[in-house]
Amino acid sequence: MANTMKNIEFNAASYSEWQDAAVKALKGKPFESLFTKTAEGITLEPLYTQQMLIDRLGEQLEKQVATVRANKFSNDFTVAQQVYGDTAESFIENLKDSLARGNEALTIDSRVNFIWDEAVLVQIADYLTEYSFKLIVQGQDDALLKAFDYIADDKASQVEGFIISTETVTLSKFGKVRTYCANAVTVHNAGATAVQELAYVLASAAKYANEEQDFDTFASKFFVNFAIDTQFFMEVAKVRAMKVLWQAFTAAYGANGAVPVVAETSVRSFSKYDVYVNLLRAGNEALSGAIGGVDFFTVHPHDVLSKPTEQSIRIARNVQLVLKEETHVLKVQDPAGGSYFVEDLTAALVKDAWAYFLQIEEAGGLDAFAAQFDADVQAAYEARVKATQSRKQSLIGTNIYANPQDEVAQEENGQFADVQRIAIPFETLRAEAVASNVKAAVVSFGELKKVKPRADFVSGILNTVGIVPEKTAPFATVQEVQAYLSQTDASYIIIAATDDDVKEHIAAILTAKKDGQVVDVAGRFKEDEAAFAQAGVDGYVFAGQNIIEKVQGVLATTKEVQR
Structure with a gap:
């Protein structure tokens, strides 16, 4: 049997065959739904092959790999x-x-x-x-x-x-x-994308190089400081792209040599709620930094936004010690080298960052381009916040799987007070929602297995702002729902039922709605909004909705009713 197994061969599937299988598995959804566009404007594909990489990069692929490996400042x-x-x-x-x-x-x-x-x-x-x-x-x-x-x-x-x-x-x-630092952490903390960070580093280097007449003197004083975020492969590619870009930059001055890459874990994705998730984020970021080729690294404790403790500092330090001693990732010169996905992503960052850097230089340099650069970074931040608020980007423990019993530490670490963290809108609204003491209820109607997913979903939405709703067992009849509405003291109620049951019964259910009650429906009913509004539906809770805007509207309405 063993000898037979050695002789077994599997036919390599072509991309088109894989695509046909994927389309079949999607059950009607378009194949393009598997493509993802990043904040950098780069489209991530569901599958990368060797041939795709060769077709896109050709001879540049070998040069890119060699450049990354040759430009490691330290081992x-x-x-x-x-x-x-x-x-x-x-x-x-x-x-x-x-x-x-x-x-x-x-x-x-x-x-x-x-x-x-x-x-x-x-x-x-x-x-x-x-x-x-x-x-x-x-x-x-x-x-x-x-x-x-x-x-x-x-x-x-x-x-x-x-x-x-x-x-x-x-x-x-x-x-x-x-002492010449291209401190990309500052723009990262303001919301910059990887492309913007890389272009900022190059523009900063150009500024310093122009101030220092001798390029070798400048290069001996220069280093890069990055914050490594939670987008694992993007951050690996960012550090690798820096090495390729640096070689191109120094070549323009007739020089060569590696640049030290100093880095730290990003706190812009840290949250004051469910702080132990910050530990998971930090571990993920440290690993991507090591794989990318960072020389000097700092892991921030998971409670660094308030006040680190002896325990949290020790854990943060041990993250790196475990990484160094037990993963063996640092024993490989370029762990990500040759990965079809990472090499493609690295090349895309190099191309886009260099183009943006040239745009900055054509405008007269970083100082002359400052207003436009700040506007571009702000736009990137707003897009990231919007993605988080609509759950297109997950922030575990904050916008999804939130624990409403979590309490925020009262102390504030001033070192990170100005960071544009994407959790801030949730933290601010949560404090407001808890203070408002809104009593909410999720009312299920229909068969349990059909309505439970919706009931859990809307309950999870409320949990993100610290509201713990009363969740009813599924009612079997309209009369039971009417009786509940007539006796509950909840001021905000969400009806969770199947689309068909909502369309058939919502008008009858809401005949029992009391004055002062705000009643929403779980789901999206665009074609029925007018009829539903006439029946007494105040709004909807659905996937892809901006959670912050929704809850702000609910709080404003309930406050107005209470007056």
């Missing part, structure tokens, strides 16, 4: 966890503990709750000579930068790290400290 994935502390003493203790437990580089944000006095700066200086670092400061006069004053001249040459600042910082004695 490591440095764990660079941020250090926290309410006091200088606790900060230093946490720093020591972090390094003892696997942290490989210092990440310090100067915005802390204590004063950077001489005593703590002297201690920081000692660590800066021993470990690589990432410092986040607010300009040349930031107090944290005074730590460099306490480093002896004979040790200056061994100090190596990155400084992220709102303005360019000058450290003349420290040649290995990179």
